[in-house]
Amino acid sequence: MFTLTQLTSFVAVAEELHFTRAAERLNMTQPPLSRQIQLLESELGVQLLDRTNRSVRLTPAGRAFLVEARRILRQSEHAALAVRRVSLGEAGAIAVGFTAASAYSALGGLLETARAALPGVEILLQELVTRDQLKALGEGSLDLGLVRPSAVGADLTARTVVREGLLAALPAQHPSAAEAGPMRMEDFAGEDFLMYSPIEARYFHELLAGIFRAAHVWPVFTQYLAQVHSILALVNGGWGIALVPESAARMRFGGIVFRSVTLADPKPVELNIVWRKGNENPALKALLRHV
Template sequence: MFTFVQLTHFVAVAEELHFGRAAERLRMTQPPLSRQIQLLEKEVGAELFDRSNRTVRLTRAGRAFLVDARRLLQQAERAALAVRRVSDGTGGVLRVGFTGASVHSGLPPVLDTARERLPDVDVELRELVTMDQVEALSEGSLDLGLVRPPIARPDLATRAFVREGLVLALPAGHPLAESGEPVPVAALHGVEMVMHAPVEARYFHQLVTSVLHDAAVIPLVTQYMTQVHSLLALVNLGWGVALVPESATGMRFDNVVYRELPGVAARVELDLVWRQGSENPALARLLAELRHDTFTGSIHT
């Protein structure tokens, strides 16, 4: 089988159509170059050059082989470049998990950073709840997760990433929405509310429950839902109000309006999490790029 060195020598002679100039280009003497071309011709079973009358011309076989030789050398260069990029973290694959609600908060800056600063890294996305992300990270099938805290696993490292407030989502015709003013939590006592599920959405359930408890508020829960967009879909249908992350205001529903909750200090948190000792250089590069970034939501009425 011919070698890439022989292909490089062949392409040089084919482009120069002169063994002496090709040898100078390759920084070698002419006899070993001629010997390499002869070995290549023997390997492929055809004469690649017509050397008659002190001229060098490509034969028909040589012209056909030149196309493939250039293609193979280009592919080899691309392969070498890809390996170098994987090694230094500017290439390769990064598998990122995210929760449904993080589509409007933590995920956009992660994707924007990867696209702008690591354009040769292929990002593979998986939508998973926090518990499933934790398991996937431990198993090595994810490189980075966007999860709700706390994560108490010795094999995983975490970093605070997004901090945002809670807002109140209401049907557009709801009495509490008419004034357009912020709505105190105390006004939600006895009000129909769509609530986060206590098990599947434990983080949000505990957070919202604590806010209501601190204000001595007992709402009338109409449904329990797992995902924020599902809560908002029911609010849109008039099934009640809901407390949601501020970034959820980016989910536009025709019949949903958002109001601030004055005096509520609770913050919705989203963390970056990854496996300790990960050997993916692209992960290290992305984490370094995100090191000083902090993100918050913004309310739209």
């Protein structure tokens, strides 16, 4: 099979139609250049150049092969550039996991950063709950996760990227929906309350349970749900009230009134980015420098 060196030599001679000038262009002497052309013609089994003491001309086969030789050289240059871009993190792909709620807070900013800083990198999105993201990160099927704070293994690194407060979500017909000012924790006592699942939404369950316990307030937990949008759908249906992250107000559910809540910690809700320490994806490393 012919080599790129042979193709480069042939293209130079074909364009210069002069061995001496072609050799100077390639920064080599004429004998090895002639040898490269001979090897190429031998490999192809055709004559590419008519040579005399005074001139060099392309044969019909040489003219046809010149088109293909240029194409192959361009493709090889593009391939080398693509490989270099991947090694620098300027190309490739990053598999990113996100929770449904994070789509309304950090995900948009992360994607905007990736598009601006790394336009050649493809972002592959997967919506997964925190537990499933941590598993996928450990297995290597995800590069980066947007997760709620959770116990992570020694092989994972976590960094907090968003802190936000909680809002009370009330059906529009609820007596407290028309009141002004922030709600107090005691306002939740005895209320029908839509709570987060202790398994699928463990972070929010433990966060709210701790807040209620510290305030000595006990709502009536009527349902346990995993996703914020499911909770808001039931609030809209009049099944109870809820506490949701501030970013949930961007879901724009009709029939729901959001009110601020007075809390000891005004921004208790956190969102982390998590990645595996041994991940060698250059594109991930490049993105982390910009996040």
